[in-house]
Amino acid sequence: MVPSGGRGNGSGRIGTVGVVGLGTMGAGIVEVFAKAGLSVVGVDGTPELAERGKGFLTTSTGKAVARGRLSEQDQKALLDRVTWTASVTDLADVDLVIEAIPERLEFKIDLFSKLDDIVRPDTILASNTSSLSLTTIAAATKHPERVIGMHFFNPAPVLALVEVISTLFTDTKLVREVRDLATRLGKKPVVVGDRAGFVANALLITYLARAIRLYETGSVSREDLDNAMRVGAGFPMGPLTLSDLIGLDVVKEVCDVLYEATKDPSAAPPALLQQMVTAGRLGRKTGQGFYDYGPDADESEQPASSGRALAVSTIGLLGTGEALAQLGETMEAGGLKVVHSVTASAALGEAQIVFVGTDAGCATGECAAGACECDQMGPAQEAISAGLSKIGKNAILAPMDGLAEWAIGTPDEHARVVVPVRLHEPTKGGQVLEIGTGLDSGAREVAAVRTAADRAGLVPVVGRARSGLVVDALLYPHLNDAVAMLDSGYASAQDIDTAMTAGCGYPEGPFTMIDRLGADQVTEGLAVMATTVGGAGPSPLLVEHAVRGRKFLD
Ligand code: 3HC
Numbered sequence: 001m002v003p004s005g006g007r008g009n010g011s012g013r014i015g016t017v018g019v020v021g022l023g024t025m026g027a028g029i030v031e032v033f034a035k036a037g038l039s040v041v042g043v044d045g046t047p048e049l050a051e052r053g054k055g056f057l058t059t060s061t062g063k064a065v066a067r068g069r070l071s072e073q074d075q076k077a078l079l080d081r082v083t084w085t086a087s088v089t090d091l092a093d094v095d096l097v098i099e100a101i102p103e104r105l106e107f108k109i110d111l112f113s114k115l116d117d118i119v120r121p122d123t124i125l126a127s128n129t130s131s132l133s134l135t136t137i138a139a140a141t142k143h144p145e146r147v148i149g150m151h152f153f154n155p156a157p158v159l160a161l162v163e164v165i166s167t168l169f170t171d172t173k174l175v176r177e178v179r180d181l182a183t184r185l186g187k188k189p190v191v192v193g194d195r196a197g198f199v200a201n202a203l204l205i206t207y208l209a210r211a212i213r214l215y216e217t218g219s220v221s222r223e224d225l226d227n228a229m230r231v232g233a234g235f236p237m238g239p240l241t242l243s244d245l246i247g248l249d250v251v252k253e254v255c256d257v258l259y260e261a262t263k264d265p266s267a268a269p270p271a272l273l274q275q276m277v278t279a280g281r282l283g284r285k286t287g288q289g290f291y292d293y294g295p296d297a298d299e300s301e302q303p304a305s306s307g308r309a310l311a312v313s314t315i316g317l318l319g320t321g322e323a324l325a326q327l328g329e330t331m332e333a334g335g336l337k338v339v340h341s342v343t344a345s346a347a348l349g350e351a352q353i354v355f356v357g358t359d360a361g362c363a364t365g366e367c368a369a370g371a372c373e374c375d376q377m378g379p380a381q382e383a384i385s386a387g388l389s390k391i392g393k394n395a396i397l398a399p400m401d402g403l404a405e406w407a408i409g410t411p412d413e414h415a416r417v418v419v420p421v422r423l424h425e426p427t428k429g430g431q432v433l434e435i436g437t438g439l440d441s442g443a444r445e446v447a448a449v450r451t452a453a454d455r456a457g458l459v460p461v462v463g464r465a466r467s468g469l470v471v472d473a474l475l476y477p478h479l480n481d482a483v484a485m486l487d488s489g490y491a492s493a494q495d496i497d498t499a500m501t502a503g504c505g506y507p508e509g510p511f512t513m514i515d516r517l518g519a520d521q522v523t524e525g526l527a528v529m530a531t532t533v534g535g536a537g538p539s540p541l542l543v544e545h546a547v548r549g550r551k552f553l554d
Contacts, residue, residue: 022053028156161503316351436465
């Protein structure tokens, strides 16, 4: 039990809060509490660091005033609710302390044992640790039952998630009290047990590590990689931009903790990440990470497809399929001439790029039109081969084949350049056309497809022609991890969705995404990737949902 003292039960009794560590997260947490009307004592190691914390809060609230979100009077009242100090002894009378110091277990243990002797016996001791063991921190204190995790997300004033982490020691009444407090702050609490990375970081940081590893292979430029996930998958930021925001040291620390706990190679810190941390390129906070943020920021990297593009004026569409039709409309709207043929047509002879639909049809090409009962739905290989002979010898063949199976497995017998593409559903940021590069695709041909995509107002993403290209190669394993987490009994599908939407700004959570895409599609993608490029196959629970045609959220 929490030792009885002056505060009593109920989050409403928490009126004064101490925040130790006034870096990005700590200063953001101060803002959250002060905005909710609580008194805050902000503590850092030196008067200069405390002053820097005050500066962060003044700047952040100043921006809110400039945007008309906060009146000057309210800003003053908010700032007046906070006192700044370099001494933890000033926390003697607070109701709750939140620690947001660097992620070193020994620092945290040292601080918590100091706090034990300073604060009242009923003061709650919370840690904002992103992945360290709360149990280990709690066990090192005199009253482990009052130790709890309150994990905020960067930027704390904006993102709604607070992971409330309990240990075997934690008083259950305290869990309720802290959950209610988070709600009182306008946040969305998700209560979970003590496990490496909790919910959001375990999923997010593993995904970031995969993305950094993909970037490390040189198969995609940093801008294209970020566009793939921001525009293609609809995430609020690309993985490299997000890593720079979080801090590469923090990303690496969480990778280390996750890998240590799970031995999952996907979570291991990529070599490039380790090198960047050693070199002090930690992202925004040092002015340099995957991108430069200083006044001398460099130009964009050359896209992977750089090269003089072939001129493109006419686009051919061969075969059938919704994506093919949609691409044709978009290209036409972009001012390109579009000719369409279900099987074969001499008109395709003038096209410089022929996009090939592969998702329906038979040798007659009439299945999709419902005029044939041959029951040969599936890749329209025969129809396409019939059409191929009519296409110009120099035309680029661009099969609409997200898994890149067709392009990799079937070299064109007429020795034309094959560039697999995948058109994604539009998202808030636009619509991505992924373009795969293989051994046979020359830089000029890839650049031509890129130029056509640009002209049509699509966002081109060029990456090596591997199963899943870039978007699905990162998205599907991420969704699979969420299913594995559910299967492990750690968190519910609803809580995982809340964690990723409220904590990472996703437009929809992983389970909503799987239900929309179809568990069968994600399962098939993962299975193909596992056999062609490696990686974990679909989680058994995902396969079960695919086979039964069941949704995760009903
Ligand atoms: N502090 C305060 N407010 C901020 C802010 C900051 N650092 N950054 C942005 N904002 C506010 C803006 O003022 C704006 O407010 P308004 O709507 O009232 O005018 C609002 O947020 C939106 O900002 P922008 O229009 O500038 O930009 P976006 O719409 O692109 O949003 C973003 C920016 C909120 C950062 C969004 O891109 C996002 O959610 N990105 C994902 C971030 C993420 O995943 N964070 C979690 C990282 S993991 C973590 O923190 C855990 C740790 O343990 C590692």
